[in-house]
Amino acid sequence: xxxxxxxxxxxxPSLIGRAGGESLYTILVFSENLAGILNQxxxxxxxxxxxxESLNVCASSTPGVHKYTITCYCTEEMVKVLKAxxxxxxxxxxxRFYTDDEIFLQETSLLKISTPAAMENPEVCRIVRHHGAxxxxxxxxxxxxxxxxxxEDILSLFNALNSLDVVHQFARSGRICITRGTREELDEYLxxxxxxxxxxxxPPSL
Amino acid sequence: MEQKITGSEALMLALKGEGVKTIFGYPGGSIMPVYDALYDxxxxxxxxxxxxxxxxxxxxxxxxxGFARVSGEVGVAIVxxxxxxxxxxxxxxxxxxxSTPIVVIAGQVPITALGTDAFQEVxxxxxxxxxxxxxxxxRHAEDIAWAVSRAFFIARSGRPGPVVLDxxxxxxxxxxxxKAEKVDFVRxxxxxxxxxxxxxxxxxxxxxxxxxxxxxxxxxxxxGNAQDELIAFLEKADIPAGRTMLGLCALPSDxxxxxxxxxxxxxxxxNLKEQECDVLIAIGMRFSDRVTGSLKTYAKQAxxxxxxxxKSEMNKNVKVTVPVVGDCKESLPALTALxxxxxxxxxxxxxxxxxxxxxxRVIEPAIHPTEGPLLMGEVVxxxxxxxxxxxxxxxxxxxxxxxxTRYFKYPKRRSLCxxxxxxxxxxxxxxxxxxxxxxxxxxxxxxxxxxxxQMCIEELGTIMEQQAPVKMILMNxxxxxxxxxxxxxxxxxxxxxxxxxxxxxxxxxxxxxxPYEAVTDRKDLAAAVAKMLATAGPYILECAIRxxxxxxxxxxxxxxxxxxxxxxxxxxxxYKGGE
Numbered sequence: 001x002x003x004x005x006x007x008x009x010x011x012x013p014s015l016i017g018r019a020g021g022e023s024l025y026t027i028l029v030f031s032e033n034l035a036g037i038l039n040q041x042x043x044x045x046x047x048x049x050x051x052x053e054s055l056n057v058c059a060s061s062t063p064g065v066h067k068y069t070i071t072c073y074c075t076e077e078m079v080k081v082l083k084a085x086x087x088x089x090x091x092x093x094x095x096r097f098y099t100d101d102e103i104f105l106q107e108t109s110l111l112k113i114s115t116p117a118a119m120e121n122p123e124v125c126r127i128v129r130h131h132g133a134x135x136x137x138x139x140x141x142x143x144x145x146x147x148x149x150x151x152e153d154i155l156s157l158f159n160a161l162n163s164l165d166v167v168h169q170f171a172r173s174g175r176i177c178i179t180r181g182t183r184e185e186l187d188e189y190l191x192x193x194x195x196x197x198x199x200x201x202x203p204p205s206l
Numbered sequence: 207m208e209q210k211i212t213g214s215e216a217l218m219l220a221l222k223g224e225g226v227k228t229i230f231g232y233p234g235g236s237i238m239p240v241y242d243a244l245y246d247x248x249x250x251x252x253x254x255x256x257x258x259x260x261x262x263x264x265x266x267x268x269x270x271x272g273f274a275r276v277s278g279e280v281g282v283a284i285v286x287x288x289x290x291x292x293x294x295x296x297x298x299x300x301x302x303x304x305s306t307p308i309v310v311i312a313g314q315v316p317i318t319a320l321g322t323d324a325f326q327e328v329x330x331x332x333x334x335x336x337x338x339x340x341x342x343x344x345r346h347a348e349d350i351a352w353a354v355s356r357a358f359f360i361a362r363s364g365r366p367g368p369v370v371l372d373x374x375x376x377x378x379x380x381x382x383x384x385k386a387e388k389v390d391f392v393r394x395x396x397x398x399x400x401x402x403x404x405x406x407x408x409x410x411x412x413x414x415x416x417x418x419x420x421x422x423x424x425x426x427x428x429x430g431n432a433q434d435e436l437i438a439f440l441e442k443a444d445i446p447a448g449r450t451m452l453g454l455c456a457l458p459s460d461x462x463x464x465x466x467x468x469x470x471x472x473x474x475x476x477n478l479k480e481q482e483c484d485v486l487i488a489i490g491m492r493f494s495d496r497v498t499g500s501l502k503t504y505a506k507q508a509x510x511x512x513x514x515x516x517k518s519e520m521n522k523n524v525k526v527t528v529p530v531v532g533d534c535k536e537s538l539p540a541l542t543a544l545x546x547x548x549x550x551x552x553x554x555x556x557x558x559x560x561x562x563x564x565x566x567r568v569i570e571p572a573i574h575p576t577e578g579p580l581l582m583g584e585v586v587x588x589x590x591x592x593x594x595x596x597x598x599x600x601x602x603x604x605x606x607x608x609x610x611t612r613y614f615k616y617p618k619r620r621s622l623c624x625x626x627x628x629x630x631x632x633x634x635x636x637x638x639x640x641x642x643x644x645x646x647x648x649x650x651x652x653x654x655x656x657x658x659x660q661m662c663i664e665e666l667g668t669i670m671e672q673q674a675p676v677k678m679i680l681m682n683x684x685x686x687x688x689x690x691x692x693x694x695x696x697x698x699x700x701x702x703x704x705x706x707x708x709x710x711x712x713x714x715x716x717x718x719x720x721p722y723e724a725v726t727d728r729k730d731l732a733a734a735v736a737k738m739l740a741t742a743g744p745y746i747l748e749c750a751i752r753x754x755x756x757x758x759x760x761x762x763x764x765x766x767x768x769x770x771x772x773x774x775x776x777x778x779x780x781y782k783g784g785e
Contacts, residue, residue: 031394032393032394035343036331036332036335036341039332039335040335040336043335043336047336077521080521081518081521081522084517084518084520084522085518087517087518088516088518090339090340090360090392090394090395091340091394091395092394093393093394190393193393193396194393196391197391197393
């Protein structure tokens with residue numbers, strides 16, 4: 001079996017040093033659940049040719065609200081501009097950006113491993129146990145291994161197994177996170193907007 | 207039982223409900239049901255609209271923009287799918303960057319045909335999203351009332367902009383029990399952000415300590431109808447104010463605190479003084495690169511106060527000391543209440559020697575030349591003098607625009623249509639058509655070069671059919687003059703494809719039955735302008751302009767504003783691109 005070239009796997013983002021004051025930011029975006037908003041959000045990055053490192057989109061815990069978790073490298077100045085321009089889109093409710101120390105973050109991954117190779121080499125199962133990964137399915141051809149953790153944890157497991165030439169497939173989810181702060185800013189925003197709706201005043205200039 | 211109508215008729219009722227009276231448009235396959243309904247709603251007892259048949263969909267959008275700019279209402283364009291829709295994109299992008307409220311309604315294939323590469327199918331919502339304020343596909347007739355009302359609310363509220371409605375053909379023909387809706391709240395959209403009084407106080411403190419304050423006034427003041435509030439603010443603290451190109455009507459030209467136009471070809475003193483002021487107060491403007499020149503050196507000595515309704519403008523280009531986010535109709539009076547009366551006459555007087563320098567070295571030679579071929583400046587000046595500030599100025603893009611905006615006078619509000627941000631050649635003629643419908647009682651003067659005149663020349667057909675009273679001043683120098691000027695100044699005089707062979711415009715005018723006159727001699731200019739203005743209906747006045755007339759002063763691209771030059775220098779080293 002061919003080893004998956006490590007160069008095809010993006011190295012762990014937070015381990016790469018970047019020049020010019022760039023660092024990794026996680027941007028959380030909440031939007032209405034309408035078609036085409038992902039396009040509008042990613043277009044803000046495309047316009048400046050900023051690479052999105054990872055992107056996760058899912059319904060949020062608030063009914064009718066979608067949540068986007070986006071990571072990218074840029075300067076603090078730039079992430080502020082990106083936040084403002086994302087928020088400017090009509091159907092985006094809120095955008096916020098965070099550094100890694102402001103959030104709890106996790107990523108999940110799945111690895112498809114050759115069962116015969118694992119049977120031959122006891123090191124395979126030792127590595128899986130050592131990394132705290134979970135075997136979720138086994139059959140005579142392959143086993144499916146699941147590992148949740150930081151990007152570094154996941155890549156450490158992958159690199160160890162891949163060096164033994166046993167990995168058929170490898171998939172990563174991209175980052176999801178929750179904030180460490182005590183305020184729930186989206187809820188506050190939605191409540192405030194509800195109050196505004198009740199006393200909808202005519203705009204000052206009309 | 208409730209009476210049902212077609213989606214197309216529902217659109218008519220929804221547009222009527224939004225107060226629409228004028229529609230610019232062009233029919234086609236996927237919008238035929240709407241045009242069929244329009245037949246009833248443009249005549250007889252149901253008559254609600256005037257429909258202006260343009261000659262190209264781009265023209266419809268620019269006409270809608272011109273209409274919106276002078277009337278303050280939302281401009282409307284209706285087109286078909288596919289090429290009809292893509293032809294509107296330049297106008298949509300133009301309206302986006304210049305904050306002009308328009309609603310474009312385009313036909314679309316039925317939803318069953320979407321994604322099949324059907325005839326004249328294009329993913330309009332997809333392509334319009336990045337260049338519009340909002341774009342939405344109406345998939346069923348029951349969406350119409352909500353979508354149209356939301357479109358107009360978004361287009362006209364907050365910082366205005368273009369909205370695109372992609373109207374599927376099935377939704378046009380489906381039957382619906384129409385019930386009018388009024389959208390005036392979108393929870394994800396805050397058009398009028400709440401003013402933060404602590405920021406207003408901080409801004410007032412800075413202004414009260416300022417010795418050399420300078421205000422930069424943009425179109426936001428006009429869009430917010432805050433001209434009176436602006437004057438009260440400026441007069442109380444005696445603050446000189448420069449205006450951006452789009453903000454020229456936000457403060458009357460003859461106001462004593464007006465110190466001219468900002469930007470690359472603006473006035474000399476105000477450009478230099480941006481580098482001397484201690485507090486810069488930007489009001490409803492967005493620090494375009496055409497205003498700031500090199501950002502690395504721009505107004506670094508100054509504390510910057512930025513008043514804007516769009517919070518994403520804060521710190522976008524220029525680092526702001528105090529952001530004041532809100533409607534200037536509200537923020538300006540709040541600020542005026544907190545600032546002290548002041549006298550900055552010494553600071554204002556320091557503009558005068560620079561103004562004088564510009565007057566003698568640039569303005570006088572441009573507007574009162576005594577020899578050689580006609581110059582654009584003197585043509586603009588002749589029209590400005592004879593219209594006495596009553597006319598609406600429409601420009602195309604290029605030298606004609608820079609000369610026209612420099613030398614026209616703006617005593618009245620909503621008197622300027624120009625493509626500032628996108629710089630769309632071909633904008634002038636259709637925008638002028640729109641302006642004649644948006645401001646029916648006013649003279650509309652449209653300055654164009656020979657390049658831009660030909661870029662939407664087909665709209666002469668619209669002018670002919672409508673007898674739209676556009677006074678077209680064609681300033682013909684046989685060149686794409688602005689590019690030619692850059693080639694001369696920064697590209698070693700290599701005039702790469704800027705010289706242009708022109709048709710006989712007299713024959714073209716004749717073909718469209720539009721009165722025409724040519725001026726080649728300075729002594730005939732005033733009489734020719736008078737005759738144009740005295741003639742009812744459309745008119746083309748072609749002026750033979752000196753081929754190598756340069757717009758001055760000029761801040762070379764990528765340079766600091768204080769490097770603005772009053773004369774054309776010998777060829778500079780080749781410009782390496784960049785800004």
